[in-house]
Amino acid sequence: MKITQAFTFEAAHRLPHVPETHRCFRMHGHSYRIELTLEGEVDSATGFVIDFFDVEAAFGPLLAQLDHHCLNEIEGLENPTAEHIAVWIFERTRPKLPQLASVKVFETPMSWAEYEG
Numbered sequence: 268m269k270i271t272q273a274f275t276f277e278a279a280h281r282l283p284h285v286p287e288t289h290r291c292f293r294m295h296g297h298s299y300r301i302e303l304t305l306e307g308e309v310d311s312a313t314g315f316v317i318d319f320f321d322v323e324a325a326f327g328p329l330l331a332q333l334d335h336h337c338l339n340e341i342e343g344l345e346n347p348t349a350e351h352i353a354v355w356i357f358e359r360t361r362p363k364l365p366q367l368a369s370v371k372v373f374e375t376p377m378s379w380a381e382y383e384g
């Protein structure tokens with residue numbers, strides 16, 4: 268069984284490795300949406316793969332590092348593409364949530380990156 272929990276955060280970024288003429292070379296902001304998908308057996312007693320409250324508690328500190336920050340200033344996110352943010356989140360969340368199966372990072376409702384480890 269797979270379950271998914273979504274989170275949102277606001278952040279600024281610029282992409283330092285695109286041409287100067289690319290609009291994303293300039294500092295700008297996004298309302299990001301993150302989807303964490305967890306996979307496992309449904310516990311017969313609780314009916315949960317994992318309690319959504321436990322996912323929230325595990326991911327909360329990382330979300331706070333991202334929300335209302337300039338992503339380029341965060342260690343490991345110097346080139347903060349959606350792809351790199353997905354990997355960054357996966358690597359830091361999987362140790363706390365071993366059932367984590369994938370991380371989706373939406374920059375806009377129409378464009379996102381997904382990392383499955």
Ligand SMILES: Nc1nc2c(c(=O)[nH]1)N=C([C@H](O)[C@H](O)COP(=O)(O)OP(=O)(O)OP(=O)(O)O)CN2
Nearest residue numbers: 282290291295297347348349350374375377378380
């Ligand atoms: N593969 C990727 N391509 C792009 C990424 C990325 O992370 N991975 N990022 C960007 C920029 O961050 C850019 O800001 C994307 O957002 P935006 O320009 O707002 O997207 P839209 O094209 O949907 O904007 P509209 O104004 O609605 O056309 C670029 N590429």
Ligand SMILES: [Zn+2]
Nearest residue numbers: 280291295297
């Ligand atoms: Zn952008």
